[in-house]
Ligand SMILES: Nc1nc2c(ncn2[C@@H]2O[C@H](COP(=O)(O)OP(=O)(O)OP(=O)(O)O)[C@@H](O)[C@H]2O)c(=O)[nH]1
């Protein structure tokens with residue numbers, strides 16, 4: 001074998017070793033580790049659920065059965081929240097509150113759906129005052145998917161009900177600890193780490209700050225007129241903005257590419273027609289115009305973290321739509337290749 005051929009073989013072997021260790025090896029540095037941050041209920045875990053549908057085998061029966069319990073909990077608790085909120089929109093409501101509603105408030109939301117409860121849900125959800133409270137839900141703390149489950153009562157209360165993919169995507173379970181999902185795409189191992197966003201969960205974040213390749217910071221676009229679950233004196237979007245500058249201000253992330261994912265675009269599109277963004281940002285003068293409001297939000301969040309060294313990318317998303325999340329992920333991967341090739345350097349060196 002000539003010298004040239006030997007060199008060629010050696011190069012080939014090295015290349016194969018690199019691919020192998022990149023795809024199978026325990027070496028974490030070969031992984032693209034994406035840390036998903038953001039305040040509670042912004043939609044972080046919904047992204048992880050979507051990855052299970054896009055890149056994994058979806059949800060098995062055991063998982064679906066677990067979600068069934070959580071969905072029934074979401075339904076009962078959501079309706080209780082609506083009943084409890086009624087005094088905010090109607091005077092003397094306690095006197096006029098029907099016996100059904102009074103009894104419903106006494107339920108343990110983990111009870112599950114009995115025939116009596118199903119009948120009560122049906123009549124309460126048809127009630128005008130409850131519907132009006134739902135329209136004004138920004139005044140209270142209620143998951144955005146409550147109406148989805150209330151509207152699906154007939155289907156989800158059947159004895160043999162097993163949640164479909166969409167039901168699981170819509171189900172709200174606040175994260176405590178972390179969720180992690182890994183998948184292979186474009187010859188790389190992608191690892192998504194999803195943490196709990198509520199205040200009590202954030203002190204755990206620091207444990208996951210090492211070797212982060214990319215930060216996804218998720219912001220719920222529709223939360224600009226809502227109070228924080230943990231402290232009703234604080235606006236949710238303001239909290240998200242403050243948290244972003246605090247977190248990305250950490251030295252460890254000074255060169256880490258960051259993607260701002262402006263989620264719940266569907267809910268934002270509906271809300272901005274009715275509620276001016278200036279309820280949150282006094283400086284905003286663009287009225288109830290979708291594009292003006294979106295530009296202002298993008299600019300404000302980018303300004304909170306921009307620096308010469310950091311490249312900030314903004315995407316709007318609808319976390320509940322698989323195709324949309326797929327698109328966003330593709331755009332992120334393209335952007336990483338274009339603007340931050342050092343992340344993929346293990347691939348490029350081959
Ligand atoms: N309509 C709509 N709902 C969404 C969207 N993204 C997420 N949701 C819903 O928002 C709720 C909260 O989403 P999660 O993914 O649990 O939020 P999270 O950021 O993980 O919250 P924590 O775990 O508390 O930090 C769920 O009921 C989702 O179905 C979206 O783009 N549009």
Ligand SMILES: [Mg+2]
Pocket residue numbers: 044045046173174175194195196197
């Ligand atoms: Mg979560």
